[in-house]
Amino acid sequence: MADQSVFRITKELSELQKNSDLSLAVACRDIDVRNVKALIIGPHETPYEFGFFEFAFKFNKDYPRKSPQVTAITTNGGRCRFNPNIYANGRVCLSILGTWRGERGEEWSAVQGLESILLSIQSLMSANPYENEPGFEDANDPSDQKNQKDYIQKIRHETLRISVIQRLEDYLKIGPDGTVPAPVAAKDEYDLDMDNIEDESSVPFEPFKDLCKRRFLWYYDSYLAAVQKGKEEIKDGSPFARMPFEGTSNTMEGKFNYSELERRLQNIKKALDAETEAWETEGLEAKAKESTVAVNLRRQFEQIVESFNRSGVPHNLELVEGNPFVWVLTYFGKPMTNLDGGLFRIKLCFSPRFPEEQPRIKFETRLFHHRIAADGTPCYVVPMSRREDVKTHIEAVIEALEEEQPPYDPRTLVYPEAFKLYWGSPEDRRMYNRRLRRSVQQSMEE
Template sequence: MADHSVFRITKELSDLQKNSDLSLAVACRDIDVRNVKALIIGPHETPYEFGFFEFAFKFNKEYPRKSPQVNAITTNGGRCRFNPNIYANGRVCLSILGTWRGERGEEWSAAQGLESILLSIQSLMSTNPYENEPGFEDANEASDKKNQKDYVQKIRHETLRISVIQRLEEYLKIGADGAVPPPEPPKESYDLDIDTVEDESNIPFEPFKDLCKRRFLWYFDSYLAAVQKGKEETKEGQAFVRMPFEGSSNTMEGKFNYSELERRLHTIKQALDSESSAWAAEGLLAKAKESTVAVNLQRQFEQIVESFKRSGAAHNLELEDNNPFTWVLTYFGKPMTNLDGGLFRAKLFFSPRFPEEQPRIKFETRLFHHRIAVDGTPCYVAPASRREDVKTHIEAIIDALEEDHPPYDPRTLVHPEAFKLYWGSSEDRRSYNRRLRRSVQQSME
């Protein structure tokens, strides 16, 4: 039974990690497959939008006959209840987990698994989470309608404050006063061929650290838009309204302070940009030491340049300051498309810990495009199985730029204005095309 459960968990983890679902991520330590961490990114057009919500799964030996234990981790240290069904103490109330009474047929079955639990939790993160409270269908009074609105407003504020800002500040070691520590001096040794034996139990397990940093750069403008919306709908310093279903130790208390959240968002953005730039200096030392990563990146660079020549691709690739950790891509717009005639320059920043830390890309030439953020960060997805292959990243960026008929996917919303026009009315789309063409023409000026 034990072997069967481990096999089943391993397969489910593998399937989810191969999946290109941009709103779910899972990970575990190699030595401990029964303890799984999961990340749910809050759905678009909900007060949870693009928040980072972490959960811990503990699988017993009777899995899948019995459901795993699931705990919410994103609770501000047990002080914040993010949903009527997600308690401040981490309890997740779902009928399939046996933690909530459900209708007949809603209980756990061996046909369900990790993904179905995550999707069930994600479905709780709705446009109107107040309706998850039992008895909601009987609530039609004016006071309940006001409660629903008040509840949405405080969830939006705390999603930004706790799930996004606090998480990123912790990752970046930003102090309470907003002070950003200087980049750590480059390490003296990058000889990754030497085996080092480390006690894993002493190393913090932060599998979503790099993912959250990169997604923050995708969704930065959406976070600022949420702040603006919050400022318009609430008063600074106004206390949160307690909901009828919130108990004394199972509540969401606080005050609205969107100006402070806005300042902290800008500090995080600045720290992430500085971190990317610091990789160049760190990379030069790694190159001097002929580290495995430096040698690998240099070889990949040469191979991609050669493949561009062989295929006749017009794109150009060079190293900045002969540094294998900073690449410069010159992209030529595809003929017979809206990008035709454009000349766009993008920088690829690589970490000396690549591929554990994935590359960060920024277009330096302004391009009005629904898959490129205002600051030039492209929204693209490289296959998880080939994350160490830089050519795959470059191809994925170009595919995102050139895709003729992309499926509507709000998880790729990185430029709110361009996204809204692209997916709007036919007149909106014409306006989008005009703006795109104008940026293409300006790229050659």
């Protein structure tokens, strides 16, 4: 039974890691598949939008006959209840987990699994979570309507403050004032010799660190837009309203301070940009030492250049000052499309910890495009199995750029203004095309 349980968990983890769902991620230590960490990215057009919510899954040997234990980790140290069904102590109330009474047929069954639990939790993160509390599903009383609005406001604020800002500040080791520690301290963390560590469990397991950093760069403008909306709707210093269903130790207390959140978001962006720049210097040091990563990147660079030459691809690829950790791709716009005639410089920066830290790619030539953030960060996806292959990254960026009939996906909302026009009315789309063509023409003039 135990072996069957491990096989089932491993299979589910593999399937989840293979799919392209941009809002779910799972990971575990190789030595312990029964303890799984999961990340849910808050859905679009909810107060949880693009927040990073972490959960711990503990599978016993009776799985899948019995459901796993699930604990919410993103609770600000047990001080924040993010939902009527997600308690400050980490309890997740779901009928399929046996932690809440459900209707007949809603209880756990062996056909369910990790993904179905994650999707059930994600469904709790709705546009109006106030209605998740039993007895408040059809709250139409004026006081309840005010509570709904107040509840949405404080969840939006705390999603930004706790799930995004505190998480990224912790990853970057910066304080609320943006103070950055000496580079050596950050570097030492990665210099741990795993071969000499007897107990791997003593090493902090943070599988979503790089993912959250990259997604922060995707959603940065959306976070700022949420802050702006909050500043327009509520005054800094206003206290959170307590909801009727919140208890003394199971609540969300605090005060609004969107101005401070804005400053902290900006500090995180600066720190991430500085970290990317530091990779260039670290890369030169790694090149001098002929590190494995440096040799690997140099070899991949040469293979991709050769592949371009063989296939007649017009794009040009070069290293910046011979540094294998900094590449520049010159992309030529695809003929007979809105990109036709464009000439775009794209910079690829690699970490000495590649592929654990994925490349940071940025369009240095400005392009008005719904898959490219205002700062030039492209929104693209590569399969887990191909994340070590730089050619796959380049092809994925170009595919996102050239895709003519992409499916609507709000998880790719990285440039709010362009995204809104692209998916708006026919007149909006025409405006989008005009602005895209204008940026293409300007690329030829630079």
